[in-house]
Amino acid sequence: MEITLEQAAxxxxxxxxxxxxxxxxxxxxxxxxxxxLYDALTELGKKVRIRCSDPLPELFQFLEExxxxxxxxxxxxxxAVDVASVPLLGDLQEEYGEKVDLCIDHHSSNSRYARQLYxxxxxxxxxxxxxxxxxxxxVPLTVHPALCIYTGLATDTGCxxxxxxxxxxxxxxxxxxxxxxxxxxxxxxxFESKKPSRVALEAQVLGSLEYYYEGHCAVMLISxxxxxxxxxxxxxxxxxxxxxxxxxGVWVGVTIREQEDCCRISLRTTPEADACAICAAFGGGGHxxxxxxxxxxxxxxxxxxxxxxxxxxxFPGKQPEMDE
Amino acid sequence: MEITLEQAAxxxxxxxxxxxxxxxxxxxxxxxxxxxLYDALTELGKKVRIRCSDPLPELFQFLEExxxxxxxxxxxxxxAVDVASVPLLGDLQEEYGEKVDLCIDHHSSNSRYARQLYxxxxxxxxxxxxxxxxxxxxVPLTVHPALCIYTGLATDTGCxxxxxxxxxxxxxxxxxxxxxxxxxxxxxxxFESKKPSRVALEAQVLGSLEYYYEGHCAVMLISxxxxxxxxxxxxxxxxxxxxxxxxxGVWVGVTIREQEDCCRISLRTTPEADACAICAAFGGGGHxxxxxxxxxxxxxxxxxxxxxxxxxxxFPGKQPEMDE
Numbered sequence: 230m231e232i233t234l235e236q237a238a239x240x241x242x243x244x245x246x247x248x249x250x251x252x253x254x255x256x257x258x259x260x261x262x263x264x265x266l267y268d269a270l271t272e273l274g275k276k277v278r279i280r281c282s283d284p285l286p287e288l289f290q291f292l293e294e295x296x297x298x299x300x301x302x303x304x305x306x307x308x309a310v311d312v313a314s315v316p317l318l319g320d321l322q323e324e325y326g327e328k329v330d331l332c333i334d335h336h337s338s339n340s341r342y343a344r345q346l347y348x349x350x351x352x353x354x355x356x357x358x359x360x361x362x363x364x365x366x367x368v369p370l371t372v373h374p375a376l377c378i379y380t381g382l383a384t385d386t387g388c389x390x391x392x393x394x395x396x397x398x399x400x401x402x403x404x405x406x407x408x409x410x411x412x413x414x415x416x417x418x419x420f421e422s423k424k425p426s427r428v429a430l431e432a433q434v435l436g437s438l439e440y441y442y443e444g445h446c447a448v449m450l451i452s453x454x455x456x457x458x459x460x461x462x463x464x465x466x467x468x469x470x471x472x473x474x475x476x477x478g479v480w481v482g483v484t485i486r487e488q489e490d491c492c493r494i495s496l497r498t499t500p501e502a503d504a505c506a507i508c509a510a511f512g513g514g515g516h517x518x519x520x521x522x523x524x525x526x527x528x529x530x531x532x533x534x535x536x537x538x539x540x541x542x543x544f545p546g547k548q549p550e551m552d553e
Numbered sequence: 554m555e556i557t558l559e560q561a562a563x564x565x566x567x568x569x570x571x572x573x574x575x576x577x578x579x580x581x582x583x584x585x586x587x588x589x590l591y592d593a594l595t596e597l598g599k600k601v602r603i604r605c606s607d608p609l610p611e612l613f614q615f616l617e618e619x620x621x622x623x624x625x626x627x628x629x630x631x632x633a634v635d636v637a638s639v640p641l642l643g644d645l646q647e648e649y650g651e652k653v654d655l656c657i658d659h660h661s662s663n664s665r666y667a668r669q670l671y672x673x674x675x676x677x678x679x680x681x682x683x684x685x686x687x688x689x690x691x692v693p694l695t696v697h698p699a700l701c702i703y704t705g706l707a708t709d710t711g712c713x714x715x716x717x718x719x720x721x722x723x724x725x726x727x728x729x730x731x732x733x734x735x736x737x738x739x740x741x742x743x744f745e746s747k748k749p750s751r752v753a754l755e756a757q758v759l760g761s762l763e764y765y766y767e768g769h770c771a772v773m774l775i776s777x778x779x780x781x782x783x784x785x786x787x788x789x790x791x792x793x794x795x796x797x798x799x800x801x802g803v804w805v806g807v808t809i810r811e812q813e814d815c816c817r818i819s820l821r822t823t824p825e826a827d828a829c830a831i832c833a834a835f836g837g838g839g840h841x842x843x844x845x846x847x848x849x850x851x852x853x854x855x856x857x858x859x860x861x862x863x864x865x866x867x868f869p870g871k872q873p874e875m876d877e
Contacts, residue, residue, distance in 0.1 A: 396731050422799065425800055432756050432759035475744075477747060
């Protein structure tokens with residue numbers, strides 16, 4: 230059932246031993262939101278722990294320096310942040326799928342799996358809702374949680390460049406700067422520190438971009454071979470998937486990241502196409518302009534299936550001839 | 554002489570036929586500031602024209618659709634926006650070098666050439682000062698000038714990602730969004746529309762990045778040959794120069810753009826080095842983290858001279874061995 234900000238704050242005040250759940254393959258928003266909420270609830274005297282099915286990427290480890298696992302913890306409340314559906318809990322879905330008391334989310338596609346849901350599909354990031362909770366729970370915003378909230382906002386909005394950027398998210402960022410949080414350092418870490426190996430890989434994949442549907446669809450393939458050759462892991466490929474959509478005339482930008490036995494697909498679209506609907510055809514989801522899915526098998530199969538579905542939805546009656 | 558916001562507003566109110574000057578090779582800030590100021594002064598009943606030594610890059614032409622050259626114009630006031638020194642007037646320096654009544658600028662390095670100067674070195678962009686002038690002159694901010702101001706702020710701050718981003722610039726962006734200005738469309742044009750040819754060129758230059766001083770200095774060369782091969786002109790290379798500095802461990806990012814008989818140099822630095830001081834050694838200038846200069850001759854000479862000066866200032870006692 231959907232609840233208001235005040236009700237969500239009330240729910241959290243009621244808990245004493247609170248588990249915060251992040252989504253699998255944690256990004257800046259689920260991580261920043263969880264760590265900021267950890268600070269707020271700890272400030273209120275709660276025992277709090279954060280759980281995620283996957284390890285925290287190196288990129289975000291600078292945010293967790295003051296996180297401590299509590300001893301003798303008797304969980305009495307479970308809150309999920311930025312987790313739109315049970316499968317996104319990854320290996321934790323067995324244990325927590327039915328046990329989430331409150332979900333705080335900004336995905337309109339939220340599957341409403343939690344007992345209670347505080348949802349704002351218009352928010353730029355879940356971190357925007359965490360900021361509101363600080364105000365509603367009357368916890369003063371200090372530098373550390375402010376930086377965590379900033380990280381959620383900045384990573385989900387491409388540093389306030391994507392179309393999901395809200396006036397509220399910009400004003401929160403202004404407040405975070407005024408608090409004296411090391412935003413410049415965070416931006417360098419988040420957006421401006423690519424390993425030389427990652428840059429070399431980027432040069433390779435950019436050089437091998439493929440264009441289809443009269444240049445309205447661009448496909449970027451990141452093969453296992455390339456990742457091995459440059460010693461780059463998937464964590465370090467953050468952000469690469471936004472590249473194809475940034476090319477003039479491209480409505481659908483596809484990034485195929487080859488895994489051992491499947492391909493991870495990221496889609497980015499302009500208003501001309503619905504990324505979420507296309508990925509839904511493969512059991513994936515996300516937002517209308519940015520979504521993802523997983524397709525079994527190798528990159529050739531994934532490319533073929535994707536191009537067919539993209540054509541069906543975005544370019545009816547057209548053939549995906551490759552442009553030379 | 555330096556004057557206050559109110560005095561600058563008073564000065565502008567006093568003019569009737571006002572010429573606005575932009576700096577050579579106009580960027581988003583000088584362009585957006587000039588066009589927003591044009592709107593404000595026109596709203597106040599003035600005759601206004603904008604002059605620049607170089608044509609407006611295609612990238613910014615979407616901002617000037619409502620600009621009209623006035624007929625019978627008898628110039629009685631000259632204001633320069635975002636022009637830090639007379640040479641930056643390009644071909645207009647002969648005509649206007651001594652004739653600038655008011656300069657509105659955010660470069661601390663401003664040479665104080667104008668009769669009066671409204672300067673705030675702490676502002677993210679000149680556009681931030683133009684925003685203040687709207688308030689001071691009591692001109693209501695409407696969608697078009699708001700978008701021009703946004704363009705100045707967003708381009709000078711790397712869409713609010715660079716360390717010069719101010720709380721004020723973020724709040725102005727929030728106000729611009731609330732006014733209903735087509736910010737998402739502007740961001741797509743400004744930051745997310747690279748021609749496929751530009752992307753192919755980017756792949757080439759990324760692949761040929763050179764690292765010096767134990768990886769703390771990265772040099773990117775954009776040769777005439779590459780520009781010709783991919784049919785890309787200098788306008789379309791906007792933003793490329795921020796790439797080398799974004800590489801992990803790089804303190805000094807150098808971009809060398811080969812011209813007919815000289816090289817255009819862009820420097821981006823982390824707090825460990827002063828881009829402005831390094832470029833000043835070659836008669837250039839700019840900001841402490843982002844500066845530029847021109848060096849006569851070919852790229853090899855430019856690279857050698859730059860590496861020597863960079864070493865002298867940022868890596869004393871070290872040799873610029875190239876890292877393989």
